[in-house]
Amino acid sequence: MQATSGLAECAGYTTRMAAATSGNATLSGAAGSQFDLFREPQLSNPYPFFERLRREAPVFYAEDIDHWVVSRYQDVKQVLRDYENYSAQNTITPIHPLCDAARQALEDGGWNVLPALGNADRPQHTRTRKSVIKAFSPRRIAGMQPYVSAMLNSAVDRFEQDGKAELMGQLLFDLPALVILKLLGFPDEQAPAIKEGAKNRILFVWGRPADEEQTRLAAGLAGFFRLCRELVDERLARPTDDLTSELLRVRAEDDESLSLDLIASILFAFFTAGHETTASLLGNSVIQLLRHREAWEKIIAEPALIPGAVQEILRYDSSVISWRRKAKRDMEIAGVKVPAGAQLLLLLGAANRDGEMFDDPEQLDITRRNAGRHLSFGDGVHRCLGATLAQMEAKLTLEALSRRLPGMRLAAGQRFDYLPNISFHGPREAHVEWPV
DSSP, X not given: OTTSOSTTOOOOOOOOHHHHTSTTOOOOHHHHHTOOTTSTTTTTOOHHHHHHHHHHOSEEEETTTXXXXXXXXXXXXXXXXXXXXXXXXXXXXXXXXXXHHHHHHHHHTTOOOOOOSTTOOTTHHHHHHHHHHHHSOHHHHHTTHHHHHHHHXXXXXXXXXXXXXXXXXXXXXXXXXXXXXXXXXXXXGGHHHHHHHHHHHHHHHHBOOOHHHHHHHXXXXXXXXXXXXXXXXXXXXXXXXXXHHHHXXXXXXXXXXXXHHHHHHHHHHHHIXXXXXXXXXXHHHHHHHHHSHHHHHXXXXXXXXXXXXXXXXXXXXXXXXXXXXXXXXXXXXXTEEEOTTOEEEEOHHHHTTOTTTSSSTTSOOTTOTTGGGOOTTOOGGGOOTTHHHHHHHHHHHHHHHHHHOTTOEEOTTOOOOOOSBSSBOOOSOOEEEOOO
């Protein structure tokens, strides 16, 4: 399984506490010892704890997950940009080691996902990203806008007269899934499989599933990869106007740059990056704007504020609250010695509320001038390729909802639930209501 993207590779929980105690390293202390994004209250609202970490333990070793945790803006940004000293190869390696049955399920399922974008280092990453940029052009993204607008209006038509909706299930989960399906060339009927596949991948990679559940998730992901590989073969024989066909056209110009399995791996990566993260962005946007009623009223009165509101939501309540790197050599971060081979958990959500970068960081301000300096899409050579598409979907969604349902409010008494994992942060349901 060495050829896989890292899902089947299991980073052993090698204790590095001896290294952690050397020099002037910051140990976990009281704050670090309570770090647990898998459980409440940090699962649903990690931000109060993030603030404490920035003050008390900005860099510490979390033995439970075998990662060094980094929470301040400048430190996180520096690691993301420093590809010479930090590798991206561990970004989609399971946090929880794979059991033998899960490994077997991947092998039996024909799993052959290759390092593609977010989990590849230079020079391979440079070659692949260059090829994807050729196919994932601004023209193709802009061409999706009429489709997104039509889908939004059609969905709102179906529930506008009800006076209430479970917005995630009736709109916000489906929209990004259908956009990705159309972009890549899958039929709409596969939307349920796409949504389930993205959820499974999050729990498998960034969650802590028990062995039986991990094995079930592994089998499902292997089947999901086979769907991607089958589409590649189909488009190789019958190309159309979609991203998969365009990647194959790029491949035809340079057989060395993209193998068929690599193209299938790129499609596989797009599903989580393009669906789950965007759905969470949409859900977080609606919840936070309705919680901060003044901001909601502002975008109703002045829709031109919506792009800035999207940037501020990305800063204030990111759909990806952490990402990962691995130290290539002995390093020092904010005075803390980190050994070669150490895995790092970069708390994007904590960095985005660092008062050294953002004034009044705990306040939602949709007119914030530097909101776009958030790290929610990463930074440096690995910055998310789908950022423009995600922001376009969020902008159009907020325009449609604020125009057509200006009286929308959060239903009283609801609790927002989140998948138990350390990276992806978005509500599973969001009940809203409005006067009819």
